[in-house]
Amino acid sequence: MTTAEAYAEFGRREARGVSPTYERLSHAVAQDDAVLALLDALPPAKRQPNLLFSVVRWLGGRVDDPAAFHDFTVTHWPAVKAELLTRATQTNESGRCAVLLPVLAALPQPLALLEVGASAGLCLYPDRYAYRYGEHKVGSGEPVLECAASGLVPPTRVPQVVWRAGLDLNPLDVTDPGDVSWLDALIWPEHAHRRARLRAAAAVAAADPPLLLRGDLVDDLPALAARAPADATLVVFHTSVLYQVPPPRREEFVRLVRELPGHWVANEAPEVLRHDGLPDPPDDAMHNVLALDGRPLAWARGHGQAMTWFG
Ligand SMILES: C[S@@+](CC[C@H](N)C(=O)[O-])C[C@H]1O[C@@H](n2cnc3c(N)ncnc32)[C@H](O)[C@@H]1O
Numbered sequence: 001m002t003t004a005e006a007y008a009e010f011g012r013r014e015a016r017g018v019s020p021t022y023e024r025l026s027h028a029v030a031q032d033d034a035v036l037a038l039l040d041a042l043p044p045a046k047r048q049p050n051l052l053f054s055v056v057r058w059l060g061g062r063v064d065d066p067a068a069f070h071d072f073t074v075t076h077w078p079a080v081k082a083e084l085l086t087r088a089t090q091t092n093e094s095g096r097c098a099v100l101l102p103v104l105a106a107l108p109q110p111l112a113l114l115e116v117g118a119s120a121g122l123c124l125y126p127d128r129y130a131y132r133y134g135e136h137k138v139g140s141g142e143p144v145l146e147c148a149a150s151g152l153v154p155p156t157r158v159p160q161v162v163w164r165a166g167l168d169l170n171p172l173d174v175t176d177p178g179d180v181s182w183l184d185a186l187i188w189p190e191h192a193h194r195r196a197r198l199r200a201a202a203a204v205a206a207a208d209p210p211l212l213l214r215g216d217l218v219d220d221l222p223a224l225a226a227r228a229p230a231d232a233t234l235v236v237f238h239t240s241v242l243y244q245v246p247p248p249r250r251e252e253f254v255r256l257v258r259e260l261p262g263h264w265v266a267n268e269a270p271e272v273l274r275h276d277g278l279p280d281p282p283d284d285a286m287h288n289v290l291a292l293d294g295r296p297l298a299w300a301r302g303h304g305q306a307m308t309w310f311g
Helices: 003-015 020-030 033-040 049-058 066-075 077-086 094-106 177-185 192-207 221-225 247-259
Strands: 111-116 130-133 136-138 144-146 148-150 161-168 211-214 233-239 263-268 287-292 295-301 306-309
Touching (some): 003 033, 020 033, 020 049, 020 066, 033 066, 049 066, 049 077, 049 177, 094 130, 094 144, 094 192, 094 263, 094 287, 094 295, 094 306, 111 221, 161 221, 177 192
Parallel strands (some): 111 161, 111 233, 130 144, 148 306, 161 211, 233 263
Antiparallel strands (some): 263 287, 295 306
16 A cells, blocks of 8 residues: 555545544645655655654644645654654553453453553553443443443443553653653544543553553563463453554464463454454444454444444
């Protein structure tokens, strides 16, 4: 896929119906030969729409006006390029806990949670957040995570978590204002509710920080898993991570995680982690597949805002 095609695809499949600003901007960049030429001189992983848009916003540029975006990006290219090369899309979306909750609540309790690709670790607190599945409420406190769920019998309680740990190539620190401002810049422009959610979830994590280690999800997983308490159910999980991992390493990770004791929960795009016999998705928006121990259970929207349980 060319860079222009990738931006058009992002607008059509990821931003449409979710962020009109990014939908408009991604289609504009798809036709902007000057910006495309600059991007094409970077490694492929650094050309992503979400990364470029977040860096420009973080540096003070405008994303609500494609012409102003073009001028800022071209004029400030050395600074934009430097940030693109050092930063990564590490969006940490606590809303994804609403998708994980039905699976986590149904496993033998208590749980030892180990998240790979944890970013700042905000998905390690599914027991501390509150949830709303339509009229059905679970848990208490802030943030309240809303998920339009169909075909699901919603959980009646949150899981009991006795240990939480995360691995990330570049762990972010919720007690560091610089890291939190980058997490904020990664949130799409119109999503005030996600900004409020980030602040609330970051406060939860900052009050009781998780064990977050810098490391790779293949090389460093066994040693961290060995630190989990033996009298809890180990759950290794990941959401929206494997698209950043080269395919041969994904396969190594899957082989490794299947050998560990406990359970494996994945929430990944179907192109990235393949499953046989998936039903059709509910629409043509981007969906992850929620799976337990390799068995697909549901389609889930990217930020945890909706899920369609398989029949
Ligand atoms: C898009 S973020 C998702 C964060 C979090 N899972 C969530 O859903 O909010 C992907 C994260 O995976 C991390 N990551 C990518 N490749 C990794 C690897 N090989 N080992 C560990 N972490 C990795 C990135 O640094 C980033 O923080």
